[in-house]
Amino acid sequence: MVRGLAPAAALRGRAAAAAARWCTCRRVAVALCLGNLVAALLVARALYAPGTFASAPKRGEARYSREQMRWVEESIRIRRAAEPAELIEAVEKLRRAFVREEKRRKELPLELKQKVSHEILQRLRDLGENRNTTEQREAVESWRVEKLKYIRSSSTQNLSNFGLSGEESRMLKRALDFNWRMLLEDIGLWIPPTVHHIEHDDKPENEQEEEEIVPGPPLPxxxxxxxxxxxxxxxxxxxxxxxxxxxxxxxxxxxxxxxxxxxxxxxxxxxxxxxxxxxxxxxxxxxxxxxxxxxxxxxxxxxxxxxxxxxxYRDSHPxxxxxxxxxxxxxxx
Missing domain, CATH: 3.50.4 (Hepatocyte Growth Factor)
Known part of the structure; x- marks a missing residue:
């Protein structure tokens, strides 16, 4: 009987020792998990706390002092104050005006442009060849005034007899009245402007004119x-x-x-x-x-x-x- 009890006691001792070791490993694992969880919470709090990103610059970025930030703000204010606000506003007004002009302008049909070009050329031929630019410009302008007067005073039937529909007469009237320069560009007519020669005599009143020297021997x-x-x-x-x-x-x-x-x-x-x-x-x-x-x-x-x-003479002989x-x-x- 003594021999049978001894092995049983030995087995119970080994089982108790194993249980004690398992409990110790469990405590260590739990402790490690709790430690890791606490460390993760601290790191998350440090990262997502208010002002963290503003106060902690990224790697490679420079931190500026309050004085440097004040200089930056002052330079931005000076640059904005130096912007040509009036010029920018004027350019914007011109841009809007050009957009309105393009919307208002309707392209004349090719046949109508050819008819206008033919009539103007005929008026210049009737004027004659040896005419200066001022007379040519006046002749073209008189044609425009006469044509506008005719369109305004003529009835729809007269315009149709002339070969113009109601829409074409309105388009031609608008071109002659508001888009005259554009119409001249479209038909390829350009008359150079009159150049006025103005000479300024800035010599003193009592100064004598220098005698012009003629090369060669004196003339008898x-x-x-x-x-x-x-x-x-x-x-x-x-x-x-x-x-x-x-x-x-x-x-x-x-x-x-x-x-x-x-x-x-x-x-x-x-x-x-x-x-x-x-x-x-x-x-x-x-x-x-x-x-x-x-x-x-x-x-x-x-x-x-x-x-x-x-x-x-110089106007007619450039x-x-x-x-x-x-x-x-x-x-x-």
């Missing part, structure tokens, strides 16, 4: 040389193929030709010379170069141009300079 009194002058007459010798080194030589050539002329032949009594290195302007089709010497004859010499070309480049003279007997 019988040449009667006149600067910036162009006399007309019948050509005895064409200057296109007759060049002289100086105005004095040109005048002498005129005198010599008159002496050598045969009875009944034209005798030179007018000389015209181009002293400018850049050539001299003339309304004809030729290019007149430096040192051209024209020998002419006229019983009653008349001036072509003197001193300056007039404004109306390439004409302000000052007459030629010099000439009438040989005294």
């Amino acid at each position: 009194p019988e040449c009667n040389a006149e600067l910036h002058t162009d006399y007309g007459g019948t050509a005895v010798r064409w200057g296109l193929t007759h060049h002289k080194e100086s105005a004095a030589d040109c005048c002498q050539a005129c005198i010599d030709q008159a002496k050598r002329a045969k009875p009944g032949a034209l005798k030179c009594n007018i000389w015209v010379y181009c002293p400018s290195e850049y050539g001299c302007y003339s309304p004809d089709k030729y290019e007149h170069k430096h040192q051209e010497c024209w020998l002419k004859q006229a019983d009653h010499p008349k001036l072509n141009f003197k001193d300056r070309y007039s404004e109306p 390439t004409a300079p302000v000052v007459v480049p030629w010099m000439s003279g009438v040989i005294s007997a």
